Amino acid sequence: MLFDSRDPHDERGGGAALALLAACQLVLVVDASIVNIALPGIQRGLGFTDAELSWVVNAYTLAFGGLLLLGGRVGDLLGHRRAFIAGVALFTVASLAGGLATAPGWLLAARAAQGAGAALAAPGSLALIATTFPDGPRRSRALSVFAIAGSAGMVAGLVLGGLLTAWTSWRAVLFVNVPVGALIALLAPRALRESRAREGRFDLAGALTCTSGSTVLVYALIRAAEHGWGDGLTVGAFCAAAVLLASFPVVETRVRQPIMPLGLFGERDRVGAFLMRLLLTSAMSGMMFFLTLYVQQVLGYGPLATGFGFLPTTVALIAASRAVPRLLPRYGAQPVMAAGALLCVAGMxxxxxVPEVGSYGAVVLGPVLLFGAGTGLVAVAATFVAMASVPAEEAGATSAFLQSMQQIGGSLGVAVLVTANGAAAHDASHGGTAQVDGMRDAFTAGAVFTVAMLATALFAFRRRPADQADDQVGDPVGDPGRSGSQI
Known part of the structure; x- marks a missing residue:
């Protein structure tokens, strides 16, 4: 029998549901980074060329980021639990296929299928919190746990990837998803309440436009990181993405049930939260990319030690995230996000x-603690604001757009910081000075993202009187007193 949040076992059932949803979100985010440390083993085992190897990561990112909006709307129309289970099942089967791969094409196809499954499951994870946690305080705690899982996943991927690669083989980074995914898919029908399916036609034109536009944009960012912003195909991809995405709102105004309700962008605070998530992920992904290189190439750490070196980020992130539900009722979302952004600025x-000669304690520990704490404050508060008062029938679309900002931001951050790093970081003939100078340039570009995030926190949100702060957070994803339908 399905869990009913009104029965006497509410707390126990709600805990099981939250564990499943958070575990799924963690696995999906982890999978974007866990293979990074395993790439040398994959190249040796399957015979990838240097040019092909990057697509072990990119195939997942491209499918995940490009199909998120489509996945969110499928859940809105057919039911989020149904879409969630289907996505987890596809992701699990694709992980098994990838672990069994014997040729490069086989693995890349499996990684793309993993991304498609993730795009179907991820929006449902956040939307299902609404159907499982109808009351404000418990939903606030659930959203906090969910945001922690998503933000910590990138770091957890580095640690887990290092452990699995050191102790077993590269195939383990894919096989590890199989038992977890199978368990989530089996328990979901009992632990999760199905959302109400929305009657109506599927917006095929909108789906094609937004999916192709998002996919081409992510591809353009990936190619910019590899070949530069002036590359002909990169420029062409950006132009095609611009045309597709510009036509998307035009298409949406002409259909009765759009795949992305444009009314979601009429709320100033929600738009600000989307932008905060984009900028945060851009800064964090770029920082993690180059700090990983610095710790290994300059400080001389191995892959496993490097992964554990980022654990303080997760500790600080969790500590700050847990404080957000208590801070929001007192201060409101804007000061909390501004404080988090300021910590991220300081860390970047x-x-x-960064010096050519240094130690982990003097160079790395302080920045990762600051950035981890800042990420915890911003990620949780932005998630609360983005999902505030969203009608149930639009929960999947809102969740999908919020998470698409995370995927696009990750690609954008790496592309910009790689460009800023310049050729000096890859030219060994110039010696260590040029390499570290390039990393400093990359971190400077990352600092621009964090400053933009701080400016967004200060100026993009409405200021709320103190007596309204509790209303903003008491039921962060829907106030029954204001609307007949809430998340």
Whole structure:
């Protein structure tokens, strides 16, 4: 029998549901980074060329980021639990296929299928919190746990990838998803309440436009990181993405049930939350990319030690995230996000001064603690604001757009910071000085993202009187007193 949040076992059932949803979100985010440390083993085992190897990561990112909006709307129309289980099942089967791969094409196809499954499951994870946690305080705690899982996943992927690669083989980074995914898919029908399916036609024109536009944009960012922003195919991809995405709102105004309700962008705070998530992920992904290189190439750490070196980020992130549900009723979302952004600025500016000779404690520990705490504050508060007062029938679309900002931001951050890093970081003939100078330039570009995030927190949100802060957070994803339908 399905869990009913009104029965006497509400707390126990709700805990099981939250564990499943958070575990799914963690696995999906982890999978975007866990294979990074395993790439040398994959190249040796399957015979990838250097040019092909990057697509072990990119195939997943491209499918995940490009199909998120489509996945969110499928859940809105057919039911989020149904879409969630289907996505988890596809992701699990694709992980098994990838672990069994014997040729490069086989693995790349499996990684793309993993991304498609993730795009179907991820929006449902956040939307299902609404159907499982109808009351404000418990939903606030659930959203906090969910945001922690998503933000910590990138770091957890580095640690887990290092452990699995060191102890077993590269195939383990794919096989590890299989028992977890199978368990989630089996338990979901009992632990999760199905959302109400929405009657109506599927917006095929909108689906094609947004899916192709998002996919081409992510591809353009990936190619910019590999071949530069002036590359002909990169420029062409950006132009095609611009045309597709510009035509998307035009298409949506002409259909009765759009795949992305444009009314979601009429709320100033929600748009600000989307932008905060984009900028945060851009800064964090770029920072993690180059700090991983710095710790290994300059400080001389191995892959496993490097992964554990980022654990303080997760500790600080969890500690700050747990404080957000208590801070929001007192201060409101804007000051919390501004404080988090300021911590991220401080951490990134610190990294712009990385030396050629240093130690982990003096160079790395301080910035990762600051950035972890800042990420915890911003990620949770932005998730609360983005999902505030969203009608149930639009929960999947809102969740999908919020998570698409995370995927696009990740690609954008790496592309911009790689460009700023310049050729000096890859030219061994110039010696260590040029390499570290390139990393400093990359971190400087990352600091620009964090400053933009701080400016967004300060100026993009409405200021709320103190007596309204509790209303903003008491039921962060829907106030029954204001609307007959809430998340």
């Amino acid at each position: 500016v610190w990294l712009t001064r």
